[in-house]
Amino acid sequence: MRLPIYIPVLPAQKYSCHGCGSCCRDFTVQLGEADLQKLHEQGWKERLGQEYVVKFRGHSWLKQTDDGACVFLGDNGLCKVHAEFGLEAKPLACQFFPFMLSPNVRDTHVGISFACGSVIASKGADLQSHRGDVRRMSELLPASTPVPVKLQDKLIASEAEVSMVEAALDVWMSKKNISPAMRYQGLAWLITSLLRANLANVRGEKLRQLLSTLTDAVEHELPLLDWPAPTPRAWKLLRQAVFTRIEDPKIGDLLKRGKVASVLGQLSRSRKWGAGKGISPQTAGFLSIDFARFESTVGVFANQFAGDGAPDNALAKNVAPTHPLDGASGAAMSQQQDQAAMDDLLQRWIRATILGGRAWGSGLYGLPIDQGLGLILVNLLTALWLARFHAAGAGAKSASLLDLQVAVGRVDRTSGRAVWLATAGERLRVKWLSHSDSLRLLVRALV
């Protein structure tokens, strides 16, 4: 039996491959038996004159060159396997990217990776237009049976309950006429409330009522809450979370350095990130800078125009606005466009993550809904932090759309892929941040 395919309805999110080749760099691609067989039959060892598979921890991976590129990436920026034998000759993971299929209670949800430049920029065709390709990909996988989703701990969620949570968060995320600050602080408050609730007592219709009460109350509640600055411990845990999301070690490097040296190096870098003092360790895509420079940047939406008002959605779509910005200076206009586009990017990312099945269950390490949402919130915090860090590296005082695109791309590269994000240590970090109310305080400090 094949589960039906569910592609989220997100008109603002487009995608078509523009052949930038960025997914052929920097990604470690695991190979299955069928992939190995296919590549072997294509005779690549003789064609390349070198080995193209590397063995690591009992699995087979595509070999990478010293600069992190796939061994099959040609000088023209195109995949040699694709050029020679066509799309279906490539390993499955390469054919699927940026789509990610997650079997759920009732269907296979289709998520998309924001590590893809076209997805980040929302360039190309509607997601629904890829249905035929996605269907073909799903048929390459063994037929999947429904995968139960847990609501909290061992509580199995009903199909209706999963849909309720998806819908409630999606309604909040796509709400019009609220500021980005309200949108993301509200999201943090909603998720923290769910993480703290005993959901065993709130099943079925009661869960629907709870979600509706919470989403109705957000805008009234937020101004009534205390908003002390996050504690040093909260900042430290967030910097450690940043480290775990941007550290994506290359298998070739690990093999060259040896296990002990690699683990010690990782520990040392993790400590430096946690301490947040001195020059940051070298990290792909980010300059090494004095951590203190982060402090000189302002929140991602701190320069928001019109006070706490909502950005004009037309700006995010590059449509020339007629109001309320008539008469605004070029610089102010560009900043306003950037901020509207940044809100648009974060909305697309979070909505596509939740509706695409990447926020819990088989799309996120088998986590229950509450813990998965906590992890997604930490991903958001990490992206906001990294956007400012990237801006600081360029000597800017505030993050631009490009800084946020780099940050989201980097964070989404590891989400659901990096096994270390599924450890008990990461779960404890999320638990401490939510129970100390630090998740919402950090969001406030970073937006």
Ligand code: SF4
């Ligand atoms: S990153 Fe996206 S646009 Fe670039 S080659 Fe890969 S799938 Fe295509």
